[in-house]
Amino acid sequence: MTEFALTLVAGGASEPLLAAHVDRVCKTLALDCQRDWLAPDQACDLVFSTDAPAAEITEIALDALDGARIDVVCAPLSGRRKKILISDMDSTIIGQECINELGDAIGAGQAIRKITQEVINGNIGFSDALRQRLVLMKGMRFDLLERVFAERISLNAGARTLVQTMRAHGAFCILVSGGFSFFTSRIAQQVGFHDHQANELTFNDDELTGQVREPILGRSAKLETLNSLCEERGLTPDDVIAVGDGANDIKMIAAAGLGVAYHASESLKQHANAHIDHGDLSALLFAQGYRKSEFVTP
Numbered sequence: 001m002t003e004f005a006l007t008l009v010a011g012g013a014s015e016p017l018l019a020a021h022v023d024r025v026c027k028t029l030a031l032d033c034q035r036d037w038l039a040p041d042q043a044c045d046l047v048f049s050t051d052a053p054a055a056e057i058t059e060i061a062l063d064a065l066d067g068a069r070i071d072v073v074c075a076p077l078s079g080r081r082k083k084i085l086i087s088d089m090d091s092t093i094i095g096q097e098c099i100n101e102l103g104d105a106i107g108a109g110q111a112i113r114k115i116t117q118e119v120i121n122g123n124i125g126f127s128d129a130l131r132q133r134l135v136l137m138k139g140m141r142f143d144l145l146e147r148v149f150a151e152r153i154s155l156n157a158g159a160r161t162l163v164q165t166m167r168a169h170g171a172f173c174i175l176v177s178g179g180f181s182f183f184t185s186r187i188a189q190q191v192g193f194h195d196h197q198a199n200e201l202t203f204n205d206d207e208l209t210g211q212v213r214e215p216i217l218g219r220s221a222k223l224e225t226l227n228s229l230c231e232e233r234g235l236t237p238d239d240v241i242a243v244g245d246g247a248n249d250i251k252m253i254a255a256a257g258l259g260v261a262y263h264a265s266e267s268l269k270q271h272a273n274a275h276i277d278h279g280d281l282s283a284l285l286f287a288q289g290y291r292k293s294e295f296v297t298p
Contacts, residue, residue, distance in 0.1 A: 001049040021065060038289070071275075071283055079257065083235055085242075094183075112137075138208055178198070183198070184196040200212060240256040243262050244262065259271065
């Protein structure tokens with residue numbers, strides 16, 4: 001049998017995690033559960049041994065919660081604290097899709113958003129979609145990108161806490177995006193990532209050329225980054241937690257020891273070990289067994 005930790009995390013202060021929720025899940029699982037509250041009213045681990053797969057346990061727990069705004073993550077107890085964090089940026093670490101915000105700034109937002117949504121849903125190839133959207137932004141000035149970053153881009157709740165806490169406990173944290181290095185470089189510095197990777201925009205006299213430096217970083221490149229980091233550090237994918245929200249994250253999410261779909265599309269949830277639908281990014285710390293008292297909050 002495998003020893004699991006089933007983590008219940010409240011979706012927000014307006015709907016706390018109650019002892020009654022924990023009781024209901026334990027009763028439905030019909031297992032000898034050891035309870036460990038990671039944060040009062042916010043997160044609780046249930047530890048038990050079973051032959052059932054994690055996905056089945058998760059579904060049973062979600063059914064028992066009957067629609068309560070509580071996230072559920074089930075993972076083997078051994079090796080819970082990951083040594084690498086690899087994260088998407090747009091709609092994951094930040095609350096926006098940068099390319100959509102750029103489109104809005106030049107009046108091409110509707111056309112660009114339509115293509116972006118097709119990418120997130122997995123209905124169009126990422127590279128082709130990126131090229132299509134960049135053509136619509138040809139001629140955009142560099143100073144307008146700076147204004148978009150300053151005025152339109154904001155961090156998602158828990159982003160700094162997630163990265164700073166994992167970093168303080170020895171994990172390597174990298175931001176890997178199919179977006180643009182103009183944004184990842186700034187976000188990585190704000191949040192505290194060790195490194196970042198993204199696509200490189202090309203300019204001519206401070207204006208976008210409508211092209212991007214090849215090769216385009218897409219879903220395969222994200223997986224390659226995961227694998228190369230593991231090789232460099234003598235680790236395995238089981239030592240990795242990966243988080244993202246769209247189809248472009250599928251390969252890295254599927255490969256990671258803990259792949260988390262964060263407020264994500266259904267196309268990604270199908271490939272993830274866990275999905276966070278209600279809580280903020282700090283839920284990924286609870287999912288690794290961190291106590292609230294261990295969080296590093298800038």
